[in-house]
Amino acid sequence: MPLSGDDWWRDAAIYQVYVRSFADADGDGTGDLAGVRARLPYLAELGVDALWFNPWYLSPMADGGYDVADYRAVDPAFGSLDEAEKLISEARDLGLRTLVDIVPNHVSDQHPWFRAALADPDAAERDLFHFRPGRGPDGAEPPNGWTSEFGGPAWTRTTDPDGTPGDWYLHLFAAGQPDLNWARAEVREEHEDVLRFWFARGAAGVRVDSAALLCKDPALPDLVDGAPHPYVDRDELHEVYRGWRAVADEFGGVLVGELWLPDTERFVRYLRPDELHTAFNFDFLACPWDAARLRASVDMTLAAHAPVGAPATWVLCNHDVTRTVTRYGRADTGFDFAAKRFDTPTDLALGTRRARAAALLSLALPGSVYLYQGEELGLPEAAVPPDRIEDPMHFRSGGVDPGRDGCRVPLPWDGDERHYGFGEGAAPWLPQPADWAPYAAARQAGDPASTLSLYREALRVRRTEPGFAGGAFRWLDAPDGVLAFARGDGLTCLVNLTTDAVRLPGSGELLLASGPLDEDGGLPADTAVWLRAG
Structure with a gap:
């Protein structure tokens, strides 16, 4: 192509x-x-x-x-x-x-910026992240109550180079993913x-x-x-x-x-x-x-x-x-x-x-x-x-x-x-x-x-049928539980989300079906078809 x-x-x-x-x-x-x-x-x-x-x-x-x-x-x-x-x-x-x-949103804790930030509490790179002192006695509590997208607190406390507990840093995901400061x-x-x-x-x-x-x-x-x-x-x-x-x-x-x-x-x-x-x-x-x-x-x-x-x-x-x-x-x-x-x-x-x-x-x-x-x-x-x-x-x-x-x-x-x-x-x-x-x-x-x-066939038809180009779209009348809509040049998609087969329109060429039709040509439950107007 x-x-x-x-x-x-x-x-x-x-x-x-x-x-x-x-x-x-x-x-x-x-x-x-x-x-x-x-x-x-x-x-x-x-x-x-x-x-x-x-x-x-x-x-x-x-x-x-x-x-x-x-x-x-x-x-x-x-x-x-x-x-x-x-x-x-x-x-x-x-x-x-x-x-x-x-x-x-974040980098690895192995990124050069963050490694420099951890190596020196006064490093300029700390401003590129969100370091904050903790709350409570001796700063032992996270700076706020935010939780990580992965569960648990969104903060991890650092250890300063001299071995003492340091500031906390923000990570909305894992602790190995410190958030960047986009104000910088x-x-x-x-x-x-x-x-x-x-x-x-x-x-x-x-x-x-x-x-x-x-x-x-x-x-x-x-x-x-x-x-x-x-x-x-x-x-x-x-x-x-x-x-x-x-x-x-x-x-x-x-x-x-x-x-x-x-x-x-x-x-x-x-x-x-x-x-x-x-x-x-x-x-x-x-x-x-x-x-x-x-x-x-x-x-x-x-x-x-x-x-x-x-x-x-x-x-x-x-x-x-x-x-x-x-x-x-x-x-x-x-x-x-x-x-x-x-x-x-x-x-x-x-x-x-x-x-x-x-x-x-x-x-x-x-x-x-x-x-x-x-x-x-x-x-x-x-x-x-x-x-x-x-x-x-x-x-x-x-x-x-x-x-x-x-x-x-x-x-x-x-x-x-x-x-x-x-x-x-x-x-x-x-x-x-x-x-x-x-x-x-x-x-x-x-x-x-x-x-x-x-x-493979659906992608081929989608690419070659002119009706799939552009934004033309309109819903068609259909029984409850059935989605039916038209695209340009007479293309129709029907999806049966009911538990019973439904009848297809009386005319039109079957381009593709997600599964076999019924013996009488009906659209079974949990099946979709693409039709071209006859």
């Missing part, structure tokens, strides 16, 4: 690559850039437009690479900067653009320079991690009901992203925000023409398998984006949330971090039917769509043995939350090879389930009924 158009991102299909779990070329058990390069033809054949890579930077891996020690270096576990440049170039030759992940010009200048660094190496865009958390109330007050939030969605953020947009515009780059904000009016402020280009749609991702709820989410999303002219995005899962097949096979089909528990009963057959239907739903909606690696294989969440879990969310929950490793287990490529073809040497960094051979890409590639074949 040739690359064309400066606004490619408005209706792109973007594939998320979690490098550590994608493909292992050097046999050490960890996925790497060489593994991705070897699998680029697979991604091109899949039919996506771009690849978004989770952080591949130098990192001690306290949080899967989201603790960055050097934004301009590739971690040796993944390869080298030269290899990253080759990957970006080779992907582009195959018609695939590259988006890199920038983590601006040095922090803003450094990140704008990092953007230039990667755009100059061919990156087509940037995904902005935790995009709403950067700026803090300088007083660092406790959270008070009714008062402005001290660190979420601060107005000062918009100045930051206007600066980023100016840099992106220099290179024709795209900015994609990770924004978990329930207030849609506040959310779309980040998508004004001089700020971010797009942002992830977490309302749709977390929505349960319910026709009314999904329709309301689609309506809200399209209505919110319309005034600023930004395209909507559609996401079913990513590296942080329970895989779609598993989530849709449970009694509670929504997603909430606080509700994750071990051994939740799951009907994988039901979840797979629904996930296949959801694929056609999301790919038919106007805007861009993000696919998480393995989603095209219909992978379920893996049950990682507790003694193999690495995710800090699990440990900071006291072992109650299973964490996010279950959606990060290395991919199965060939059901007949060792480690399912992920790598030929050491065992994968997370154990693969013993029953994953049927999910392997090589097995699914030759099966027209497989989930991989469904995604």
Whole structure:
């Protein structure tokens, strides 16, 4: 597929690559850039437009690479900067653009700035973070009551070089991820320079991690009901992203925000023409398998984006949330971090039917769509043995939350090879389930009924049918529990979320179905179709 158009991102299909779990070329058990390069033809054949890579930077891996020690270096576990440049170039030759992940809220505690800040209580680098004296006798209590996104206090006390207890530092995530002070010009200048660094190496865009958390109330007050939030969605953020947009515009780059904000009016402020280009749609991702709820989410999303002219995005899962097949096979089909528990009963057959239907739903909606690696294989969440879990969310929950490793287990490529073809040497960094051979890409590639074949055909039709271009969209009359909408040039998508089959319209060509139709041509429960008007 040739690359064309400066606004490619408005209706792109973007594939998320979690490098550590994608493909292992050097046999050490960890996925790497060489593994991705070897699998680029697979991604091109899949039919996506771009690849978004989770952080591949130098990192001690306290949080899967989201603790960055050097934004301009590739971690040796993944390869080298030269290899990253080759990957970006080779992907582009195959018609695939590259988006890199920038983590601006925090750095690793191994970052040179933070190491300098710890080495000397009077170091200028301390101003680049949030160091504060503690409260209570001898400063033994955290400066405020903020809690970490991973559970527990958001503060850790330091030890001064002479061995005495020192100040506390803020970390909204793990203790190894100290928050940066975005009130400092040095922090803003450094990140704008990092953007230039990667755009100059061919990156087509940037995904902005935790995009709403950067700026803090300088007083660092406790959270008070009714008062402005001290660190979420601060107005000062918009100045930051206007600066980023100016840099992106220099290179024709795209900015994609990770924004978990329930207030849609506040959310779309980040998508004004001089700020971010797009942002992830977490309302749709977390929505349960319910026709009314999904329709309301689609309506809200399209209505919110319309005034600023930004395209909507559609996401079913990513590296942080329970895989779609598993989530849709449970009694509670929504997603909430606080509700994750071990051994939740799951009907994988039901979840797979629904996930296949959801694929056609999301790919038919106007805007861009993000696919998480393995989603095209219909992978379920893996049950990682507790003694193999690495995710800090699990440990900071006291072992109650299973964490996010279950959606990060290395991919199965060939059901007949060792480690399912992920790598030929050491065992994968997370154990693969013993029953994953049927999910392997090589097995699914030759099966027209497989989930991989469904995604390949859906992405082909989405790209070649003119009706899927642009933003034309309208709901059609349908029975309760059925979603039906039209796109341009007579294209229709129907999704049956009831428990019984429903009749299809009397005329129209069947372009694609997520599962077999009934013997009389009816649309079964938990099945979706694309039709072209006859």
